[in-house]
Amino acid sequence: MSKYDSKLCEFAINLFKIDAIKFGNFQTKIGMWTPVYCDLRMLVSYPKLLEDLVHIMHKKIQNVSFDIICGVPYTALPIATVLSIKTGYPMVMRRKEAKSYGTKKLIEGNYKQGDKCIIIEDVITSGSSVLETAKDLQNEGIIVTDVVVVLNREQGGEDVLQQDGVKTHALLTMTQLVEILENAGCIDTSVHNKVLQYLSQNQVQLNQPKMLSRLKMTYNDRINYTENLITKQLLKTIIVKQTNLCVAADLTQTSSILKLAEQVGPHICLFKLHTDIIEDFNVDFVQSVASKHNFLLFEDRKLSDIVEYQFNNGIFHISSWANVVTAHSVMGKGTLDAIKQSNNPVRCGVFLLAQSSTVGIISEAIKQSNNPVRCGVFLLAQSSTVGIISEAYTKATIELGKEYNDLVIGFVAQNPLFIDSPGYLQLTPGVQLEANTDNLDQQYNSPERVIIDKGGDIAVVGRGITKAEEPATVAAQYKHLLWDAYKQRTQI
Incomplete structure (x- = not known):
């Protein structure tokens, strides 16, 4: 010695x-x-x-x-x-x-x-x-x-x-x-x-290209890092329209939703709905506006149980029109399995909500099914509402998502948790022009903070736009602030 x-x-x-x-x-x-x-x-x-x-x-x-x-x-x-x-x-x-x-x-x-x-x-x-x-x-x-x-x-x-x-x-x-x-x-x-x-x-592979940070990469560069068709479509929409804004249209009348969609349509990449609160819902009412203004439709249903019926049946027929939906991961692989095995060709992305101390596993059957897959999955790793999502659950959600790079779009998160994975998108809700907290423990961040500090790729704005006297003007303001923050983050 x-x-x-x-x-x-x-x-x-x-x-x-x-x-x-x-x-x-x-x-x-x-x-x-x-x-x-x-x-x-x-x-x-x-x-x-x-x-x-x-x-x-x-x-x-x-x-x-x-x-x-x-x-x-x-x-x-x-x-x-x-x-x-x-x-x-x-x-x-x-x-x-x-x-x-x-x-x-x-x-x-x-x-x-x-x-x-x-x-x-x-x-x-x-x-x-x-x-x-x-x-x-x-x-x-x-x-x-x-x-x-x-x-x-x-x-x-x-x-x-x-x-x-x-x-x-x-x-x-x-x-x-x-x-x-x-x-x-x-x-x-x-x-x-x-x-x-x-x-x-058992050696780590050497002489590989340096790990690229998604926070420093442009949306255009990141298209090459994803295998998901919905992600590619969404990124192209973001690039063409120069907007990373999603508007949450939590309204109860189709007339109000259509009016809002016409007003904010030129300024958004995603239009988020809660169809179960719409009193006069019909399947066709919003598709024409989405096509006119080139944005994707996002149903925030949070699918979980009896998904094959929630997704395909009832009065909403979500699978026939939505590009993106949300879902809970707590029920495990059956959730996405049911979406994948839908009789309709899968044409939507899924935000999987991970609001439990345990995380489900996406089934290999999702990949192995013969149905055409045009589906992207967003796993919810963190929430803008103060709750009980644990660090272990967040970590497990990220690891789960990375196992399915041809299926998972990204993660709903409040912090930059997957910097080294440019093929995934971060959707960050809870955005207002001035950061604060409401009386329902909803956490709000400014547009600049969400993109630069929090790592968001797409920011979700609700009442900050829907309650405004001139939604189009305010949406344009959010659009420019968010896009400028993205340019500052990527230094372009």
């Missing part, structure tokens, strides 16, 4: 002793199997070991220039906290999602644009968690060039980070760790060799 620093060797052995490093056969969160599992969350129960770690870490980064510290949530947060206390460097904290109240910030703490931040991480494999944190920091004008990590698994993450201009400072590599543990008698040679063989056979 003489080739390694004695303090580092002692620390590595202690990690093994507290079960922070385990050997066997473990499944990772992405479904892969690994012979070694690193659970550095155990460190919070061992303050002396955490203090030893910070001492080694501080020594490692003595020649790195930085102003502030930020730990990748959540395992690295206590490490960053102790490092901040021991060194005197200020710490900022990145949230995995913004609060729905107060400042609604993703980065908490005292910082200013131009501050140089060093990221603290426990383990890197692909480097994706570090890049997510770096992007959120950079969105606030903070400079990120370095990350210090306890353990580099040597599976390509360091090279991925380097491609994005982030240098990795690792206290330990996996090769060093297993060598130290073998020399100390903690593991035998067969385990050592099994780990090294695993590393050589």
Whole structure:
């Protein structure tokens, strides 16, 4: 063990002793199997070991220039906290999602644009968690060039980070760790060799194009990143009309809806209805206006149970005219299965509402059906109304959607949750000229904030337009503000 620093060797052995490093056969969160599992969350129960770690870490980064510290949530947060206390460097904290109240910030703490931040991480494999944190920091004008990590698994993450201009400072590599543990008698040679063989056979693909951020890409460029026909149609409408505005026509009379559609039609890409509140509904009443002004029809029905009847039958016959609908994911794969197996050719996109602590799974049958698919699905990951959607549910919804890139249009969300996926669209409701909260806990954001800060691609405006004395004038105002925000975000 003489080739390694004695303090580092002692620390590595202690990690093994507290079960922070385990050997066997473990499944990772992405479904892969690994012979070694690193659970550095155990460190919070061992303050002396955490203090030893910070001492080694501080020594490692003595020649790195930085102003502030930020730990990748959540395992690295206590490490960053102790490092901040021991060194005197200020710490900022990145949230995995913004609060729905107060400042609604993703980065908490005292910082200013131009501050140089060093990221603290426990383990890197692909480097994706570090890049997510770096992007959120950079969105606030903070400079990120370095990350210090306890353990580099040597599976390509360091090279991925380097491609994005982030240098990795690792206290330990996996090769060093297993060598130290073998020399100390903690593991035998067969385990050592099994780990090294695993590393050589499980590498992140290198020399790939840098991950593009949808927030910086134009709508035109993003057409090439989607396989969904409704998404392509919607993007083309957005581009031709230069509008990312959706109007929510929550009105009860067809005459009022038709009048509104004529007024706002030139300024919108989507026209959202609640047909179940329309007192004199008929199937044909709005289609002519949609064709005249080139916008898509969006039925906000929130399909969930007996979907085959809700979607196809009754007086609304949604499947015969709507381009986009909403649906709950709580009932699982049966919801979209029913839509897909409709006798009518599927010609609508679906916003799946995920307002539960559990998430359903879209069935493979949706893809395998012989019916022609011209359907896009929007999964609701977050809501503009204060509610009980959990972070875990939001994350599961995003992961679910990414499994079906030929079916899912995107996500209804209040924060930029899928920056690295330009083929998906973010629909953000709750938009008014001035941000506020109403007496029903509905959260409103300004057009600029929704597009630039919140990551919205399409903004939904309801009463701000429908209650206006001159809806056409106000819709045009929203259209220009939203489009200018998009141009500012993409720097075009």
